[in-house]
Amino acid sequence: NAGVTQTPKFQVLKTGQSMTLQCAQDMNHNSMYWYRQDPGMGLRLIYYSASEGTTDKGEVPNGYNVSRLNKREFSLRLESAAPSQTSVYFCATTRQRLPLLSNQPQHFGDGTRLSIL
Amino acid sequence: AQTVTQSQPEMSVQEAETVTLSCTYDTSESNYYLFWYKQPPSRQMILVIRQEAYKQQNATENRFSVNFQKAAKSFSLKISDSQLGDTAMYFCALGTSGSRLTFGEGTQLTVNP
Numbered sequence: 353n354a355g356v357t358q359t360p361k362f363q364v365l366k367t368g369q370s371m372t373l374q375c376a377q378d379m380n381h382n383s384m385y386w387y388r389q390d391p392g393m394g395l396r397l398i399y400y401s402a403s404e405g406t407t408d409k410g411e412v413p414n415g416y417n418v419s420r421l422n423k424r425e426f427s428l429r430l431e432s433a434a435p436s437q438t439s440v441y442f443c444a445t446t447r448q449r450l451p452l453l454s455n456q457p458q459h460f461g462d463g464t465r466l467s468i469l
Numbered sequence: 470a471q472t473v474t475q476s477q478p479e480m481s482v483q484e485a486e487t488v489t490l491s492c493t494y495d496t497s498e499s500n501y502y503l504f505w506y507k508q509p510p511s512r513q514m515i516l517v518i519r520q521e522a523y524k525q526q527n528a529t530e531n532r533f534s535v536n537f538q539k540a541a542k543s544f545s546l547k548i549s550d551s552q553l554g555d556t557a558m559y560f561c562a563l564g565t566s567g568s569r570l571t572f573g574e575g576t577q578l579t580v581n582p
C-alpha cells in the first residue's frame with residue numbers, strides 16, 4: 353500500500369545515546385517533513401526537505417540532524433538524546449515542488465513514540 | 470511568524486448532533502491555506518478539509534464544513550450529524566510559503582452515544 357512508513361514505532365533510549373528515525377515514502381512526493389508532537393502543543397516542525405538534496409530548519413531544530421538520502425527517504429538523527437526530546441515524532445510528505453506553497457495536504461506516517469530516560 | 474490558536478482543549482457532543490470547533494490564526498502573508506486534520510486514537514493524522522485563503526466560499530466535505538472569516542482570521546470547523554467515529558483530536562493548521570504547516574494545540578472531541 354502506498355504511504356509513509358516510519359521505523360521504529362516505539363523506542364526507549366538512555367540520555368546521551370544516539371538514534372536515527374527512518375522515514376520512507378512510496379508516493380513519489382518531493383517534499384518531506386519531520387514534526388514532533390508534545391501534549392498541549394500540537395505538532396512542531398523540526399526540519400523539512402523541499403526536494404532531494406535540500407534540507408532546512410523548522411521551528412525546533414536544536415538537538416537534531418536530518419538526511420535526505422534520496423527522494424524516498426528522510427531520516428532524523430538524535431546525536432545525544434535528552435529527556436526533553438521525549439515525544440512522538442511524525443514524518444510527513446507532500447507532492448509540492450518549487451515554488452512552495454502549502455496548497456496540498458501533507459500525508460503523515462503513523463509516528464514514532466520515543467522515550468528518553 | 471505564524472500562529473494558530475485553538476482555545477477549546479476539549480469538547481463533547483451527542484451522537485447525531487452538530488458541533489463547532491474554533492480556530493484563530495495570524496499571519497502577515499497574503500497567500501495561505503488552512504487545514505483541519507483529525508487524529509484518532511490510532512494516532513494517524515488524517516486531512517479533514519482545506520480552505521484556500523483567496524476563496525471566499527467556505528469549503529465543504531460531506532458532514533464537515535468550515536466558516537472562514539478572513540478579516541477576523543477565524544477558521545472554525547462544523548461537524549454535522551456527529552458519529553462515534555468522529556471522536557479524535559482535531560488540529561487546525563496554517564500553510565504559508567515554504568510549504569510548512571503551523572499547527573494549533575488541538576481540540577479533543579468526544580462523541581457520546
